Amino acid sequence: MKPKVAFFDFTGCEGCQLDALNLSGEELINLLNAVDIVNFREVVTEREDNYDIAFVEGSITRESEIPRLQNIRDHAKVVVALGACACIGGVNCLKNHLPMDEALRIVYGKDARYYDTIPARPIDALIQVDYYVRGCPPITAELLKVVKALLLCRKPEIPNYPVCTECKMADNVCVFERGMTCLGPVIRAGCGAICVTSGRHCWGCRGLVDDPNLDSEKDILKKYGLTVEQVVEKFKIYNTYAEVTK
Amino acid sequence: MKQVNINVHHLTRVEGHGNIVLRARDGKIEELMWEVIESPRFFEAMLRGRNYDDVHHIASRICGICSISHTTASIQATEDAFGIQPSEQTLLLRKLLFNAEILESHVLHVLFLVVPDLLGVGSVFPLVETHKDVVLMAVRLKKLAYNLAELLAGRKTHPLSCVVGGFAKLPELSELEAIRKRLEDALVDLDTVVELVKTLNIPDFVRETEYIALKDTKEYAFISGEIASTDAGITPLDKYLEVTNEFCVPHSTAKYTKNKRDSYMVGALARFNNNYDQLLPRAKKVAEELGLDAPCHNPFMITVAQVAETVYALEDSINLIDQILARGLKEEDNAVKVRAGRGIGAVEAPRGILFHDYTYDENGILTKANCIIPTNQNHNNIQKDMEALVPSILNQPEDKIRHTLEMLVRAYDPCISCSTH
Numbered sequence: 001m002k003p004k005v006a007f008f009d010f011t012g013c014e015g016c017q018l019d020a021l022n023l024s025g026e027e028l029i030n031l032l033n034a035v036d037i038v039n040f041r042e043v044v045t046e047r048e049d050n051y052d053i054a055f056v057e058g059s060i061t062r063e064s065e066i067p068r069l070q071n072i073r074d075h076a077k078v079v080v081a082l083g084a085c086a087c088i089g090g091v092n093c094l095k096n097h098l099p100m101d102e103a104l105r106i107v108y109g110k111d112a113r114y115y116d117t118i119p120a121r122p123i124d125a126l127i128q129v130d131y132y133v134r135g136c137p138p139i140t141a142e143l144l145k146v147v148k149a150l151l152l153c154r155k156p157e158i159p160n161y162p163v164c165t166e167c168k169m170a171d172n173v174c175v176f177e178r179g180m181t182c183l184g185p186v187i188r189a190g191c192g193a194i195c196v197t198s199g200r201h202c203w204g205c206r207g208l209v210d211d212p213n214l215d216s217e218k219d220i221l222k223k224y225g226l227t228v229e230q231v232v233e234k235f236k237i238y239n240t241y242a243e244v245t246k
Numbered sequence: 247m248k249q250v251n252i253n254v255h256h257l258t259r260v261e262g263h264g265n266i267v268l269r270a271r272d273g274k275i276e277e278l279m280w281e282v283i284e285s286p287r288f289f290e291a292m293l294r295g296r297n298y299d300d301v302h303h304i305a306s307r308i309c310g311i312c313s314i315s316h317t318t319a320s321i322q323a324t325e326d327a328f329g330i331q332p333s334e335q336t337l338l339l340r341k342l343l344f345n346a347e348i349l350e351s352h353v354l355h356v357l358f359l360v361v362p363d364l365l366g367v368g369s370v371f372p373l374v375e376t377h378k379d380v381v382l383m384a385v386r387l388k389k390l391a392y393n394l395a396e397l398l399a400g401r402k403t404h405p406l407s408c409v410v411g412g413f414a415k416l417p418e419l420s421e422l423e424a425i426r427k428r429l430e431d432a433l434v435d436l437d438t439v440v441e442l443v444k445t446l447n448i449p450d451f452v453r454e455t456e457y458i459a460l461k462d463t464k465e466y467a468f469i470s471g472e473i474a475s476t477d478a479g480i481t482p483l484d485k486y487l488e489v490t491n492e493f494c495v496p497h498s499t500a501k502y503t504k505n506k507r508d509s510y511m512v513g514a515l516a517r518f519n520n521n522y523d524q525l526l527p528r529a530k531k532v533a534e535e536l537g538l539d540a541p542c543h544n545p546f547m548i549t550v551a552q553v554a555e556t557v558y559a560l561e562d563s564i565n566l567i568d569q570i571l572a573r574g575l576k577e578e579d580n581a582v583k584v585r586a587g588r589g590i591g592a593v594e595a596p597r598g599i600l601f602h603d604y605t606y607d608e609n610g611i612l613t614k615a616n617c618i619i620p621t622n623q624n625h626n627n628i629q630k631d632m633e634a635l636v637p638s639i640l641n642q643p644e645d646k647i648r649h650t651l652e653m654l655v656r657a658y659d660p661c662i663s664c665s666t667h
Contacts, residue, residue, distance in 0.1 A: 011285040014261050014663055015310020015403045021358070022392055022402075025382040032374055043358055045258045045368035062285045091307045094292035106291040108501075111494035115286065137310065137403045198400025198407045199414025203303065237300060 003151065006039030006051035007082075008072055010058030010065050011092055011120065016083035017042050017057055019137045027144065034151055053078045053150060055133075059085040059092045061120045073127040078150060081122070081129045082143070084136035088207040089241030091136070092120035096240055122241055131156060135191055136205035136238065142190055159189040160210050163202045167193035175201040176224045181231050185220060186212040205238045248272060250640065252648045257655060259359040259369070261311055262662020266632075266651050270640055278636055280629045280655065282498040284666040290615045298324050298410060298584060298610040305602065306404045308617065309664040311354070313404045314347035314395065315595035316602070316617075318469055322591025323602040324410045328610075329585065333578055335570075336412040337469075342566045343398040343405065344468050344593070345559040349432075350391030350402060351596035352514070352552040352559075355659045356439065357384035360549050363653055364446045380442065383435050390428050394563070397421050411580035419571060426567045433528065433560050436553075440532055443553050449650060453634045454543040455627055456510035458489065459517040460594050466517070466524040466558060468594045474520045476541065477506040483590050486601050490618050500665035502626040503618070509626035512598025513658065514551035515542060526565075529558035545631050548657045552596075584610030595620050597661050621665035624658050 007017055021043070023031065038048040054076035060069060073079055084090035095103045096119040104112040123129060131150070133143050142158075149156035159166075163184035167174075170193050175182035184193065184202035188209045195202055221231060236243060254266040265281040289308055293301055302320035306313040318340060325332060332340070357380070358370045367373060373381050392402045397417045399405030407415045461480065462471030473481040473489055481489050492501045504510065518525075518533070522540035525533070533539075533554040538547055586608040592601050598620030605614040631654060639647050 009263075009663075011287060012663065013307050013310035013313070015307075015313065018310050018354075019403050021354075022388065023385065024389060025385045028381070028385055029374055032371055037371060040369070041256055041258045042261060043259055043369055044371065045362070047258075061287070065285065091292065091304055092287055094304070095288040097295075098291055103288045103291040106294070107286065107288050108494060114494060114496045115499060117286065117288065136307065194400060195406055200406055200409075233297065234300070237304060 002034065002036045003053060004038045004048070004051040005035045005053045005055070006076070007037070007042070007055045008039070008057065009042070010056065010069065010086070010123070011061040012058030012083065012085040012090070014042060014057065015137045019140055020055075020143055022140045031144075031147070035147070049075055051076060053080065055080050055082045056086050056123055057082045059089050059120045059122055060126060061092060061117055063116065063118060066126060069123060069126055078130045079127065080131045080133055080146065081124065082133050083138055084134065084205045084207075084238055086123045087132045087134050088239060089120055089122045090205070090238050093240035094236065096120055097236075120241070132158070134158070134188065134206040139191055139194075161189050162209055163187045163189045163191065163193050163206075165189055166191070167196050170197050172196045176220060179224070181226055181234055183231065183234055185217045186214065203237055204235055207239065208242060250644055250647060252644060252651070254648060254652060257652060259362070260656055260660050260662060261664070262660065262666070264655065264660065264662050266648075266655065268636065268647070268651065270636075273640055275636060275640070278632055279497060280625065280632060282500040282625060282662060282666065284499055284662045286499045286666040289667040290617060293612050293615040296612050298328075298582070298606060298612065301604070301612055302408065302410070305617070308619070308667040309661055310403055311351055311661055312347060312595045312597065312664065314343055314399070314402070315593050315600055317405050317408050318344060319591040319593045319600050319602040321408060321410050322469075322593070323589045323604045324606070325589065326591060327587045327589025327604055327606050328410070328582060329587075330411055330582065332412060335573075335575060335578060338566055338570055339398055339413055340408070340469055342563055342570070343395060343408070345563045345566070346391045346394040346398070346402065348468065348559040348596055349556055350388055350395070352556045353384060353387045353391065356443070356549055356552055356556070357387070359656060359659070361442065363656070383438060387432055387435055390425075390432055394425055397425060409580055411582050412578050414580070416575045416577065419575065422567050422570060426564060429560050429564050429567070433557070436532070436557050436560065439553060439556070440535060443536060443550060446549070448544070448546045448550070449653070450544070451546060451635055451638075452543045453545070453631055455630070456505055456507050457516035457519040457541070458505065458510050458512050458599060458623070459520040460592060460599055461520055466521050466526075473592070473599070475505065475510070476519055483592050486590065486592065486603070486618070490601070490623065492618065492622070498625060500625055500662070501622050503623045504626055509630045510623065511545070511627045512620050512623045513548060514555050514596075515545065515548045516598060517594060518542065518551040518554065525554065526558055526561040528561050529554045532557045545654065546657045548659065552659070584608070597621055597659055598623060617667055619661070619665045619667060621658075621661045624660065625665065628655055628658055628660070
């Protein structure tokens with residue numbers, strides 16, 4: 001029997017799910033031959049509570065989301081965090097720098113009392129996560145690689161070296177040489193350094209490598225006359241949760 | 247005694263989380279509500295304190311489907327605040343990139359989200375068996391939109407190369423030439439889409455409302471112009487708050503809006519009603535073939551207006567590429583001089599008019615942000631449409647009422663998580 005795959009979304013932009021559909025015709029047909037997609041609210045009406053693999057998108061920002069997430073963990077054999085919000089908290093955690101009532105007041109003004117919110121968290125702050133498909137948004141090819149590995153009951157191989165390695169292979173001019181700040185030296189690769197290749201710098205959306213060489217990053221900053229504060233401001237965009245829980 | 251009790255929890259085949267609630271007894275409506283229950287994300291709070299160069303990168307994350315719209319409106323607001331006038335080349339590239347998003351978003355809605363209703367299935371997936379050609383065409387058109395965006399901005403979802411002042415990287419002319427051919431082929435695919443949509447059984451429901459869209463004297467407006475209303479005429483961008491009048495309702499985490507009437511509509515049909523004359527010839531022909539005339543007051547026809555706009559996006563992209571190929575591309579100086587001030591950006595996202603309004607301090611740090619999303623502006627209109635529609639269908643079986651209401655909300659192509667930014 002084909003494994004049953006479900007997609008779920010919490011707080012986020014749903015871009016990860018959308019990009020999961022960025023397949024060629026052949027890829028889509030092959031995927032549907034290999035798995036049954038039983039739960040995918042954004043594009044499918046039918047729903048089922050019986051599934052093997054759950055892809056979970058978004059971070060957790062309301063109390064009411066917690067039991068829903070735990071219920072998914074109870075039903076699924078494998079839980080995969082999909083995208084930066086689910087894996088590391090992502091941009092949603094930028095609000096964690098403010099008291100929640102202030103965030104509510106800024107957005108809803110005098111009507112703030114109608115609404116509730118809690119500091120944003122990645123899903124592994126609440127449940128056990130088996131695998132991570134990182135990025136904002138994830139690279140579709142990496143998502144397919146993870147699906148294939150799961151179907152073969154293998155552990156997906158996700159790089160645990162910094163973006164710099166891939167950036168050099170992509171023949172990019174180093175961002176620091178261009179006089180800008182970059183998170184590439186400490187952020188996990190797997191994206192092919194797409195942001196630098198597209199003319200920008202690494203924003204850190206895939207999270208830190210397991211054992212980041214922070215001293216080396218500091219040396220680089222010093223060499224190019226940049227400050228730690230400058231890089232921390234960039235780091236906060238996706239990695240506020242890692243920063244404040246450390 | 248007939249009771250109707252409909253509770254659609256987490257409506258499917260829309261972006262984000264919303265519920266439809268209808269309770270009626272003996273032909274009398276006791277409760278009828280479009281509830282938006284999506285978790286809010288607080289972007290207006292999160293953008294405060296950010297450097298201008300990070301702002302559009304963060305603002306893009308308001309929406310995974312219309313991230314090019316948010317990026318563009320965000321950059322425009324920052325440029326307006328700093329007094330930067332983008333170059334002719336930048337405007338051509340931005341329009342072309344924008345068309346990629348219109349193409350992708352409309353194809354997603356028409357072929358992935360609406361067509362399953364037409365063919366009596368719950369999603370596009372079973373169609374791989376029964377209507378393989380349609381699915382392959384849908385995938386092909388989506389891929390084309392992705393590839394066009396990749397060429398111009400590195401990727402489609404959360405574009406990378408767009409920056410305040412221009413583009414951080416330019417495409418190769420040879421790549422533009424190659425994709426031009428695929429855009430022409432796609433026009434042939436659109437003929438098939440038109441034939442498919444012709445068979446769509448569109449509910450005959452009319453409720454006139456106020457239709458609001460950007461209007462530009464030079465072209466069918468997507469990334470320029472002033473605010474046009476079918477009730478109130480033209481309003482300059484800097485007075486947008488006089489049009490939107492946002493307010494909160496307790497059953498929705500998304501804000502509502504209204505202008506001259508109880509509610510107004512934005513999106514493909516609102517654009518069509520305001521700017522029909524400026525559509526290009528093939529798009530006009532497709533609208534005519536599909537029985538869409540301006541003004542049209544049937545919200546179910548939004549999908550048809552999207553098909554006409556998809557054709558427009560292809561025609562316009564071919565024209566834009568021809569212009570770019572004729573003039574060539576050159577590296578431009580994107581250096582930004584920051585200054586304190588307020589700026590407003592407005593674009594026609596696939597689902598309608600979108601405003602970003604920023605205030606910066608003298609160091610280019612954002613101190614205040616306001617974003618008004620198309621779907622926010624449509625929520626109230628969806629509610630009013632339901633109130634007008636339900637009495638006329640209340641004698642039908644409950645399943646049929648439920649399905650019609652689901653189709654109504656789906657017709658608006660709501661981007662719910664966007665609306666609870």
